[in-house]
Every structure is written in C-alpha cells, then in structure tokens.
Amino acid sequence: MTTETDAGLPGELFTTIDHVGIAVPDLDEAIAFYAQAFGVHSVHEETNEEQGVREAMLAVGNGDTRIQLLAPLTPESTIAKFIGRSGPGLQQLAFRVDDVEAVSATLRERGLRLLYDVPKRGTADSRVNFIHPKDAGGVLVELVQPAAGPAH
Numbered sequence: 573m574t575t576e577t578d579a580g581l582p583g584e585l586f587t588t589i590d591h592v593g594i595a596v597p598d599l600d601e602a603i604a605f606y607a608q609a610f611g612v613h614s615v616h617e618e619t620n621e622e623q624g625v626r627e628a629m630l631a632v633g634n635g636d637t638r639i640q641l642l643a644p645l646t647p648e649s650t651i652a653k654f655i656g657r658s659g660p661g662l663q664q665l666a667f668r669v670d671d672v673e674a675v676s677a678t679l680r681e682r683g684l685r686l687l688y689d690v691p692k693r694g695t696a697d698s699r700v701n702f703i704h705p706k707d708a709g710g711v712l713v714e715l716v717q718p719a720a721g722p723a724h
Contacts, residue, residue: 585675586667590716591629591638593664595654599626599643606630612639616696624649627695640666640695664702666714672699675715679703691717 596602599617606612615638616629624646630639642663644652654663669675672691680686685704694700697719705712 585678586669588668589637590666590668590714590718591640592662593640593642593666593714594661595651595658595663596641596643596660597655599628599641602641602643603628603630606639606641618695619645620693620695621645622693625651629695664712664714666700666716669715669717672701672715672717676701684708691715 594602603614607614612630612632614628615631617627619626624644625642626645627643628641630641632639642651644655646652651663676686676691684707687702687704691699691701694714694716699717699719701715703713703715
C-alpha cells in the first residue's frame with residue numbers, strides 16, 4: 573500500500589469499506605425483511621453486551637462487504653438512543669484497516685477525535701474505534717481491524 577501520493581500528501585488509511593451499519597428496532601424482523609426484499613442473508617449473528625447490541629452481518633454479492641443490522645439490547649444503549657433521536661436507519665460507515673491503533677494515532681495527529689482511547693472488541697472479535705461524527709461531516713465512521721484468522 574502506498575503511504576504517500578505524488579503530491580506528498582498522506583496516502584489512504586483504509587483498505588476497503590467493511591460494512592454499513594443500520595440501526596433497527598427488531599433484529600429478527602429486519603433480517604427477514606432484507607432476505608425477502610433484497611435477497612441478502614445473515615452470515616454472522618452475535619450479541620455484544622459491551623456495545624449494547626444484538627447484531628447480524630448480511631452478505632452482499634460475492635465480496636466481503638457487509639450490511640450490519642444493529643438492534644438495541646436495552647433502552648439505555650447507544651443504538652436505542654440513536655433510534656429514539658433519529659429513527660431506524662443508517663447509523664455508521666465502517667472502513668477496514670490493517671492496524672486500528674496506528675490509524676487512530678494518525679487521525680488524532682490530524683486533529684480528529686476518536687471515541688475510545690484504546691480500541692474495543694467489535695463483531696467477530698475485531699478491534700474497533702470510531703471517529704466522532706462532528707469531525708467527519710456528521711457521519712459516525714468506524715475503523716475495523718478484523719480478527720486474525722479466516723476472512724470475516
């Protein structure tokens with residue numbers, strides 16, 4: 573991967589779009605809707621107590637980009653608050669990175685605020701951090717370093 577462009581500017585930090593996160597009030601209903609309406613199916617489901625969500629990753633096409641459906645576990649969870657404030661819908665855009673700590677450090681050097689001092693556990697034991705939406709044009713941007721091992 574190139575770290576500098578011809579103009580001497582920093583190169584890309586992201587390897588690809590990992591997933592798009594969508595907040596939903598009911599995970600089972602949302603999984604059924606996406607399967608029936610769009611023909612996309614869940615390839616991974618889990619409960620993440622620390623993040624306060626029950627989630628599903630839906631496969632899109634032949635690649636490994638996913639749609640992540642996120643349902644709140646409690647009324648106090650971040651996803652429940654998001655749904656209460658904005659309604660169900662697009663909640664975050666996640667980029668895959670090779671080293672979440674190095675990318676986080678680079679972004680901090682560039683003046684961006686990250687939500688966590690150290691990465692947290694994400695889907696399938698990935699390591700994640702988030703760029704504050706106020707520093708990313710109103711978009712919650714997630715940084716995802718997949719767990720070592722088979723492709724997620």
